[in-house]
Amino acid sequence: MKVEIRNVSMASLVLSSVPLVVFVLGILGAVVTYFIVPNPQIEPMNIGAKLISVGLFGLLYTVLVSSLLVFLGFLYNLLTGVLGMKGVTFELEEVAERE
Numbered sequence: 136m137k138v139e140i141r142n143v144s145m146a147s148l149v150l151s152s153v154p155l156v157v158f159v160l161g162i163l164g165a166v167v168t169y170f171i172v173p174n175p176q177i178e179p180m181n182i183g184a185k186l187i188s189v190g191l192f193g194l195l196y197t198v199l200v201s202s203l204l205v206f207l208g209f210l211y212n213l214l215t216g217v218l219g220m221k222g223v224t225f226e227l228e229e230v231a232e233r234e
Contacts, residue, residue, distance in 0.1 A: 139224045141215050143208040154201050161196030165189040 169177055169185045215222040
């Protein structure tokens with residue numbers, strides 16, 4: 136069975152678990168940047184400033200990546216819906232359950 140994705144809902148990109156996953160990845164990246172990898176420019180910062188920087192980095196990363204995903208979804212919808220280009224096609228195969 137072939138399934139073609141013709142439209143991506145913008146609400147599903149913003150109101151789903153995607154921003155939370157992106158936020159967690161941003162926090163992990165910030166922890167690596169501010170605590171694990173030694174950087175001479177960051178070393179003089181006290182622990183409170185580093186924690187605030189980690190939080191702000193995670194928030195900014197989430198906003199930027201989420202807006203990029205919304206833009207890409209809009210572009211995909213524009214190309215498939217308005218211009219009539221072919222969408223992404225998946226070929227699915229049914230598998231009988233074993234009991």
